[in-house]
Structures are given as C-alpha cells and as structure tokens.
Amino acid sequence: MAERPEDLNLPNAVITRIIKDALPDGIAVAKEARSAIAKAASVFVLYTTSTANSLAQKNKKKTVSAQDVFAAMKEMEFDKFIEPLQESLEVHKKSQQSKKEQKEAKAKAKKAEESEKNTSMAEVVLMDASHTCTEIGVELQNTETMD
Numbered sequence: 001m002a003e004r005p006e007d008l009n010l011p012n013a014v015i016t017r018i019i020k021d022a023l024p025d026g027i028a029v030a031k032e033a034r035s036a037i038a039k040a041a042s043v044f045v046l047y048t049t050s051t052a053n054s055l056a057q058k059n060k061k062k063t064v065s066a067q068d069v070f071a072a073m074k075e076m077e078f079d080k081f082i083e084p085l086q087e088s089l090e091v092h093k094k095s096q097q098s099k100k101e102q103k104e105a106k107a108k109a110k111k112a113e114e115s116e117k118n119t120s121m122a123e124v125v126l127m128d129a130s131h132t133c134t135e136i137g138v139e140l141q142n143t144e145t146m147d
Contacts, residue, residue, distance in 0.1 A: 008042055008046060009038055009039065009042045010038055010041050010042050010045070012034070012038060015034060015037060015038040015041060016034060018041075019034060019037060047076070048069065048072050048073065048076065049064070051072035051075055051076055052064045052068040052069045052071070052072035053068075054072075055068045055071050055072055055075070056068045066089055069085075070082050070085065070086065073085065
C-alpha cells in the first residue's frame with residue numbers, strides 16, 4: 001500500500017502525454033486542469049481496482065484478472081469502455097508476444113554467431129596444430145636423414 005496519498009497519483013508525464021494525444025494541436029491545458037485530470041484518473045484507477053478486487057474475492061480468487069476488470073467496468077456502468085479496453089488488451093498482448101519473439105530470435109542469432117566464431121577458432125587452432133605437426137615431421141625427417 002502507498003504510504004502517502006500522493007503516491008497513488010499517476011505520473012504527471014503520463015497524464016500530460018494522454019491529454020496531449022487526446023486533444024487537437026494548439027490546445028493548451030492549464031496546470032490546474034492537468035492536476036485535476038490526474039487526480040480524477042487516479043480515483044478512477046483506484047475505484048476500478050477496488051471493484052475488480054471485490055469481484056475476484058467473491059469468486060474466491062486472490063489474483064485480479066482482466067476478466068475481473070471487465071466485470072468491474074460493467075458493474076460501474078462503464079459498459080461502453082469494455083470493448084475498446086478488450087481491443088487495447090489484445091493489441092498489447094500481440095505487441096508483447098512480438099517483442100518476446102524478436103528477443104528470442106536475437107538471442108538465437110547471437111548464439112549461432114558465437115558458435116560459428118568458436119568453430120572458426122577451432123579450425124584455426126587445428127590448422128595451426130596441423131601446420132606445426134607437419135613442420136615437426138619435416139624436422140624429424142631431416143634429422144633422420146642426417147644420421
């Protein structure tokens with residue numbers, strides 16, 4: 001839990017970005033208005049969280065799921081937000097999956113590159129060893145012919 005009420009507020013940068021994205025260019029928003037919107041957004045998030053948690057507890061669950069949040073939105077009579085929220089969640093899931101796949105592909109490529117590098121190094125060492133053995137063999141042959 002938060003120790004101070006201010007700890008429950010959403011970050012100002014996030015609120016400013018949301019406001020800027022929601023309004024047309026050239027519209028200014030007073031600092032006081034941004035503060036009021038931030039507080040309202042924080043209250044909304046806390047209320048939604050509390051409602052979703054209550055629904056989860058009614059169903060004897062300890063973890064609040066997306067379904068609990070959707071049910072909370074319906075209970076709070078914000079039905080018209082459920083579909084856009086579900087769509088946003090799907091976009092987020094796809095984005096996260098894509099990031100995960102890219103990260104795995106990058107790690108696989110790096111591992112293949114390191115493996116190739118190690119194989120190349122081993123070939124160089126073997127060629128060097130072979131060359132050294134050939135030189136030693138030539139020296140041995142020369143010494144045998146001298147005797």
